[in-house]
Amino acid sequence: MIDRPSDELTLTLPDGSTxxxxxxxxxxxxxxxxxxxxxxxxxxxxxxxAVQDLVTPLRDSGAFRVLTEKDERSLDVLRHSAAHLLxxxxxxxxxxxxxxxxxxxxxxxxxxxxxxxxxxxxxxAKIEEEMRRAANEKFPFVRDEVNRATAQQRFIDxxxxxERLSELREDEVISTYTDGPFIDLCxxxxxxxxxxxxxxxxxxxxxxxxRGDEHRQMLQRIYGTAWWNKEDLAAYLHRIEEAKRxxxxxxxxxxxxxxxxxxxxxxxxxxxxxxxxxxxxxxxxERELIMRHGYDIVYTPHIVNEKLFEISGHLQxxxxxxxxxxxxxxxxxxxxxxxxPGHIVIYQSRQRSYRDLPIRYAEFGTVxxxxxxxxxxxxxxxxxxxxxxxxxxxxxxxxxxxxERLLDLVHEMLGVFGYPYTIELATRPENALGEPAVWDRxxxxxxxxxxxxxxxxxxxxxxxxxxxxKLDFKLIDAIGRKWQGPTVQLDFNLPExxxxxxxxxxxAPHRPVMLHRVLVGSMERFVGGxxxxxxxxxxxxxxxxxxxxxxxxxxxxxxxxALAERLAEAGLRVGYDxxxxxxxxxxxKTASRMKVPYxxxxxxxxxxxxxxxxxxxxxxxxxxxxxxxALVERLRAERDTRALAPSDALQPAANGL
RNA sequence: GCCAGCUUAGCUCAGCGGUAGAGCACUCGAUUCGUAAUCGAGCGGUCCCGAGUUCGAUCCUCGGAGCUGGCUCCA
Numbered sequence: 001m002i003d004r005p006s007d008e009l010t011l012t013l014p015d016g017s018t019x020x021x022x023x024x025x026x027x028x029x030x031x032x033x034x035x036x037x038x039x040x041x042x043x044x045x046x047x048x049x050a051v052q053d054l055v056t057p058l059r060d061s062g063a064f065r066v067l068t069e070k071d072e073r074s075l076d077v078l079r080h081s082a083a084h085l086l087x088x089x090x091x092x093x094x095x096x097x098x099x100x101x102x103x104x105x106x107x108x109x110x111x112x113x114x115x116x117x118x119x120x121x122x123x124x125a126k127i128e129e130e131m132r133r134a135a136n137e138k139f140p141f142v143r144d145e146v147n148r149a150t151a152q153q154r155f156i157d158x159x160x161x162x163e164r165l166s167e168l169r170e171d172e173v174i175s176t177y178t179d180g181p182f183i184d185l186c187x188x189x190x191x192x193x194x195x196x197x198x199x200x201x202x203x204x205x206x207x208x209x210x211r212g213d214e215h216r217q218m219l220q221r222i223y224g225t226a227w228w229n230k231e232d233l234a235a236y237l238h239r240i241e242e243a244k245r246x247x248x249x250x251x252x253x254x255x256x257x258x259x260x261x262x263x264x265x266x267x268x269x270x271x272x273x274x275x276x277x278x279x280x281x282x283x284x285x286e287r288e289l290i291m292r293h294g295y296d297i298v299y300t301p302h303i304v305n306e307k308l309f310e311i312s313g314h315l316q317x318x319x320x321x322x323x324x325x326x327x328x329x330x331x332x333x334x335x336x337x338x339x340x341p342g343h344i345v346i347y348q349s350r351q352r353s354y355r356d357l358p359i360r361y362a363e364f365g366t367v368x369x370x371x372x373x374x375x376x377x378x379x380x381x382x383x384x385x386x387x388x389x390x391x392x393x394x395x396x397x398x399x400x401x402x403x404e405r406l407l408d409l410v411h412e413m414l415g416v417f418g419y420p421y422t423i424e425l426a427t428r429p430e431n432a433l434g435e436p437a438v439w440d441r442x443x444x445x446x447x448x449x450x451x452x453x454x455x456x457x458x459x460x461x462x463x464x465x466x467x468x469x470k471l472d473f474k475l476i477d478a479i480g481r482k483w484q485g486p487t488v489q490l491d492f493n494l495p496e497x498x499x500x501x502x503x504x505x506x507x508a509p510h511r512p513v514m515l516h517r518v519l520v521g522s523m524e525r526f527v528g529g530x531x532x533x534x535x536x537x538x539x540x541x542x543x544x545x546x547x548x549x550x551x552x553x554x555x556x557x558x559x560x561x562a563l564a565e566r567l568a569e570a571g572l573r574v575g576y577d578x579x580x581x582x583x584x585x586x587x588x589k590t591a592s593r594m595k596v597p598y599x600x601x602x603x604x605x606x607x608x609x610x611x612x613x614x615x616x617x618x619x620x621x622x623x624x625x626x627x628x629x630a631l632v633e634r635l636r637a638e639r640d641t642r643a644l645a646p647s648d649a650l651q652p653a654a655n656g657l
Numbered sequence: 658g659c660c661a662g663c664u665u666a667g668c669u670c671a672g673c674g675g676u677a678g679a680g681c682a683c684u685c686g687a688u689u690c691g692u693a694a695u696c697g698a699g700c701g702g703u704c705c706c707g708a709g710u711u712c713g714a715u716c717c718u719c720g721g722a723g724c725u726g727g728c729u730c731c732a
Contacts, residue, residue, distance in 0.1 A: 318732050
């Protein structure tokens with residue numbers, strides 16, 4: 001295998017020193033020559049930025065660095081090895097299981113198996129136990145570089161591996177890795193031995209198509225996670241728990257925000273009054289925002305003659321995601337899967353002059369898309385949802401300014417919700433419409449605007465829509481997860497298909513440019529995301545109930561009722577049970593459970609002095625006595641500024657909710 | 658759509674081939690009570706739907722719906 005044995009390699013260590021070793025030297029030997037302690041700590045090495053293990057022959061000169069458990073990248077090696085350990089255990093328990101792929105993934109690993117009987121949760125526990133046993137047996141990961149014929153022989157009973165093998169090019173090194181009884185066709189890198197895999201857990205099983213192709217057989221995938229130490233594993237499991245605690249489906253039920261019902265149908269959201277408050281506040285805010293930014297609000301029908309979607313091309317391209325036609329006196333109508341055609345028709349309702357542009361139409365447009373049953377998920381993936389959709393029709397010269405305005409709009413809005421964000425510029429996909437030159441110019445325009453504003457972004461190569469490039473904003477939520485945020489798309493397609501025109505200063509017709517944009521995207525998805533972002537503890541302006549009034553004894557009911565009225569007059573959403581049915585302790589419990597931002601507790605002392613004892617959600621027993629007038633002002637200010645948190649000492653502890 | 662699992666009271670969940678349970682919630686009554694569960698009583702079920710097997714099905718089988726975790730998909 002070693003084709004240039006006479007060559008020497010020069011390795012540059014991080015301290016700048018160099019070593020000269022023969023071609024094909026094992027990194028293990030280089031590391032050992034640096035120090036025995038380092039060899040013990042070594043997980044893998046990095047050569048010119050690429051991770052390889054200690055038993056893969058060196059084939060290039062360059063920057064050489066030893067990776068230990070402290071290096072982030074060493075986790076991938078651990079997890080990939082854990083995947084092999086998993087396969088080792090599965091093969092011991094289920095000798096007939098055929099093996100697919102077993103890579104490391106973010107936070108863990110998986111391995112795919114082809115078995116006659118799918119794994120059960122009980123199997124998982126047994127497999128995990130077997131993995132621990134195999135780890136303790138301290139099997140070294142042995143790399144072997146072989147020729148094709150030998151490899152074919154080794155995997156004679158593993159058709160999936162043979163398929164993979166047949167795809168390897170002639171000039172590629174074919175390697176196998178063995179740990180104890182298990183052998184895999186694998187490029188590596190791997191740990192020195194299985195005993196380094198100590199802190200892991202199998203999480204769940206799932207079906208997965210072989211090669212990710214839904215036309216091929218389904219394999220059984222086992223997911224797991226692995227870490228270098230107990231603390232990291234515990235922290236990860238805690239993170240999963242935290243995500244579960246924030247799950248919008250659970251909180252949506254607990255806080256009475258929304259539901260679904262099988263009589264209504266899967267993927268269709270019913271907004272309850274409390275969820276309705278949140279949505280209405282967002283809509284009111286956004287309406288105010290976009291009016292300020294020069295939009296006009298329009299309304300278009302929910303069902304549309306399907307011929308319109310033939311013109312737009314959606315019926316040809318996206319028929320599978322559209323609900324079927326409704327026969328109305330021989331004409332076929334369909335629920336709209338997007339709002340653009342309607343806005344275009346409004347644009348075309350009269351002749352447009354360059355003096356009219358830009359035209360910005362906005363609509364909270366409810367659209368319906370047929371999503372396959374398996375993909376539905378709470379409010380995040382649904383079949384009917386309301387987009388805060390807008391379309392900007394402008395001259396080519398106006399595009400830059402319009403993009404800038406959109407960036408301002410997005411920045412302002414995301415700030416209000418407390419989302420940091422990143423920007424991706426998605427470029428021309430494979431089967432794109434339009435001239436590559438036009439695409440290049442459009443992508444450059446977008447990039448130039450971002451650069452001119454000093455706004456960081458990354459490219460998502462080939463990630464654009466078929467009709468134009470786009471800017472994708474990714475929101476980062478309170479626990480660091482990324483969410484699909486606003487998108488801005490340039491469209492080269494629809495203006496052509498609909499033959500959009502405006503009359504220019506030269507008195508000749510011209511084709512306008514069309515921008516699609518959403519800010520929240522889908523009300524459903526956005527609110528679902530917000531529930532998780534805030535863990536159900538909404539800032540005052542969004543909270544369905546903003547303050548709960550809690551009299552300690554029936555004596556003070558008149559003062560409590562008067563306070564409720566004062567606050568309601570100020571437009572605040574007040575929770576107060578005039579019937580006085582509940583014990584004050586019950587009310588505190590309920591207000592806490594419902595994550596009401598403020599509790600105004602009134603006893604004899606407060607009633608006599610015209611004050612309340614004010615408590616903020618999560619601040620436990622920290623509270624302050626505040627005059628009623630001051631309270632009203634304070635809440636009004638906090639609400640009107642759409643503050644994310646109270647401005648002062650009542651702020652909760654960092655972990656408080 | 659595919660693989661697996663799940664569906665029992667409003668919620669969270671036990672349970673069993675022989676007519677169904679707990680806690681919380683809810684309803685009623687009592688309680689003059691200073692910061693997250695006062696006491697007592699009561700109400701509450703098409704055991705997801707349909708068909709089959711069985712003397713008998715919430716439980717077993719088949720079909721369907723919905724949900725969960727993934728896969729595929731996401732204009």
